[in-house]
Amino acid sequence: MIARIAAHIRKELLLLLRDRAGLALLFVMPVCLVVIMAVVQDAPFRDFSDRQVKVLFADHDGGVVGQRIREKLERSATFTIADGSGMDADGFRESIRRGEHQVGVIVPHNASAVFDARSTAALEGIFAPADSSTGPLDSANVQLVIDPAVKHALRQLAHASITAILAELASERLLEDMHASLEEMNGDSMPPLSIAEPFIGVRQEMAARELAGDRVAYDSTQHNVPAWTVFAMFFTVVLLGGNMVKERSSGRMLRLLTMPGGTAERITGRISAYLLVCVAQGVLLLLVGIWLLPLIGLPRLRTTGPDALLLLLLAAIVVALAATSFGVLVGAACRTQQQSAVLGSTFVVIMSAIGGIWVPLYVMPPAMQGVGRVSPLHWSLEAFNVPLLREGDLGELLPCLVPLLIFSAVCIAISVVAERSASYR
Numbered sequence: 001m002i003a004r005i006a007a008h009i010r011k012e013l014l015l016l017l018r019d020r021a022g023l024a025l026l027f028v029m030p031v032c033l034v035v036i037m038a039v040v041q042d043a044p045f046r047d048f049s050d051r052q053v054k055v056l057f058a059d060h061d062g063g064v065v066g067q068r069i070r071e072k073l074e075r076s077a078t079f080t081i082a083d084g085s086g087m088d089a090d091g092f093r094e095s096i097r098r099g100e101h102q103v104g105v106i107v108p109h110n111a112s113a114v115f116d117a118r119s120t121a122a123l124e125g126i127f128a129p130a131d132s133s134t135g136p137l138d139s140a141n142v143q144l145v146i147d148p149a150v151k152h153a154l155r156q157l158a159h160a161s162i163t164a165i166l167a168e169l170a171s172e173r174l175l176e177d178m179h180a181s182l183e184e185m186n187g188d189s190m191p192p193l194s195i196a197e198p199f200i201g202v203r204q205e206m207a208a209r210e211l212a213g214d215r216v217a218y219d220s221t222q223h224n225v226p227a228w229t230v231f232a233m234f235f236t237v238v239l240l241g242g243n244m245v246k247e248r249s250s251g252r253m254l255r256l257l258t259m260p261g262g263t264a265e266r267i268t269g270r271i272s273a274y275l276l277v278c279v280a281q282g283v284l285l286l287l288v289g290i291w292l293l294p295l296i297g298l299p300r301l302r303t304t305g306p307d308a309l310l311l312l313l314l315a316a317i318v319v320a321l322a323a324t325s326f327g328v329l330v331g332a333a334c335r336t337q338q339q340s341a342v343l344g345s346t347f348v349v350i351m352s353a354i355g356g357i358w359v360p361l362y363v364m365p366p367a368m369q370g371v372g373r374v375s376p377l378h379w380s381l382e383a384f385n386v387p388l389l390r391e392g393d394l395g396e397l398l399p400c401l402v403p404l405l406i407f408s409a410v411c412i413a414i415s416v417v418a419e420r421s422a423s424y425r
Contacts, residue, residue, distance in 0.1 A: 005269045011424045012273035030232035030281060034224055034288055038298050043219040053154065056084040056101040056145075058092055063112025065169065069105070069142065072165045074130035079103075080156070096145045102159045104145030114140040121172045142166065143402045156365055181350075193311040206280035220300040226384035227357045230377050232285065232319055233278040234351070237327035237344035242276050244331030245340045267415055269325045278320030286312070303388065311397055313386035317379040322404040325411035326376070 016022060055073060073079045082101060084092050096104045096115035140163055146155050171402030303309060307338065327344065334340040352358060355375030362373060372378050381398040386392035 003049050004146065004265050005272065007269070009269045009273045009276075012243070012270055016239065016273070016277065019239070025239065025275060025424070026059075026232065026236060027282060027284060029235075030053060030228055030285055031288055031292075033228045033231070033294070034285055035293065037228060038220045038224040038293055039296070040296055041224060053103060053158070054101040055079045055158075056087075056095055056104045056189040057081050058087065058106045060085065061107045061111040062109075063115075063167075065111040065115050065142075066107035068169050069165050069382040072168075073105070073161070076161065085266040093145055096147050096362075099147050099149060102147045102154065105162065106143040106145065108140050108143070111140045113144065115173070119170070119177055122174060152291055154328075164353050165419045166405045189354030203255075214325055221289055221293050221299045221301050222389060223360065223416040225285055225293075225301050226388060227381055229316075230280050230384065231348070231352050231357050233323040233365055233380070234326060234377060235345070235346060236274055236278060236323055237330050239329035240270065240324065240342050241334060241344045242337045244270070244328070245337045264416055267328055267412065270328055271321070271412070274324040274327065275317070275320045277402050280314050282316040283313075283321070307393075308387040310392070311392075311394065312384065314394075315380075315383040315387065315397060315401070318401045318404050318408075319383060320406045322376050322380065322411075323333060325408040325415070328376070328415045329418070332415040337355065338392035341343050347376075351377045354378075364415060376404060376407045379407075 016026075057070055059070060059071070070081065074081050084095070084104065084326070087095070092104060095101055144158055144162065146158070152303055174353065196277060224273075232367035290303075294300045303312070326347075330340055330344040330347070334343060336385050352375075354372040355361070357377055361369055361378060379400050383404065386397045386400060390396065
């Protein structure tokens with residue numbers, strides 16, 4: 001039996017080696033997908049601090065408020081400042097609308113006067129509440145003009161940054177005024193009042209161990225390499241299913257039926273042959289992530305050592321088994337090569353779209369997340385993420401592999417029945 005299965009494996013590999021277009025589909029296309037998608041998605045996966053948001057700044061105030069806001073924005077690595085003070089209101093807004101700048105900041109002409117008045121009123125309310133004026137105070141608002149094409153997260157970033165700058169400026173001014181009032185009341189000099197650091201700090205850390213001095217980060221490489229590896233493995237359905245249909249339509253199946261062995265042996269041989277192909281795809285794309293992508297300025301695919309590589313190999317084998325089992329199912333169920341190609345590729349595209357291959361699952365609506373967890377491509381991607389991102393062990397990997405093994409078993413069982421029926425059509 002082993003010799004017959006080995007013969008089927010050799011047959012499938014020979015057919016594949018003679019199909020140059022098929023080899024390009026299996027190996028060249030995934031490399032191009034990984035490189036192109038990693039480049040395209042690099043900016044969205046980067047922090048906003050790496051994007052250098054373009055800000056058009058118009059200071060109509062000319063006082064401390066406008067000066068301090070501009071200083072703070074220029075010190076931030078997030079924003080690139082361009083001066084728009086000499087532009088009229090229509091030209092300023094038109095520049096933002098056309099996308100020449102993502103954010104426009106307008107400091108009104110009375111901002112510093114309003115700031116001084118409100119600071120004085122706040123101080124009087126503390127030290128001389130009986131003498132403080134109860135009349136209405138003037139107000140002023142720093143205006144943000146946002147490019148309509150800018151995403152909500154960047155709008156929130158710009159708003160939060162300006163709000164934090166104004167809050168810091170108000171706190172500093174209030175401490176300065178309180179210091180001056182206390183010195184006047186005591187008739188003696190005092191050390192300046194200041195808050196060197198927040199009373200309660202914030203410390204951020206990743207839930208995984210440190211990797212060579214860098215924390216694990218979900219960048220475009222860490223997403224696209226495993227994601228498109230999974231896609232490439234499942235896309236073998238086009239060749240595998242097509243070869244099975246061609247085998248029946250060309251009459252080769254009749255010759256195979258005259259040989260010793262059964263349907264299970266033929267399916268085992270096909271799965272084993274394409275299992276080797278899928279593992280080779282995984283190794284190739286892993287090397288692309290480690291060696292090729294850094295050469296074009298993208299982040300390097302990070303791995304954690306021999307243990308992670310062994311888990312990656314195990315994940316690749318199980319994912320390849322699920323992919324090839326699906327390919328065999330499509331090939332056994334379809335009657336023409338056109339049906340096989342269209343049905344197989346369509347199902348792979350749909351399952352990849354809902355399974356988190358194109359975009360991460362966590363950014364989808366809750367209903368789509370529930371649907372996406374049914375996709376075998378979701379579990380395949382999770383299986384790769386366990387050693388690549390989460391630094392998980394075998395115990396954490398197994399819950400991702402079990403659904404894939406069940407999916408493979410179901411596909412193989414249906415394929416055996418469908419193959420036996422199709423062989424005698």
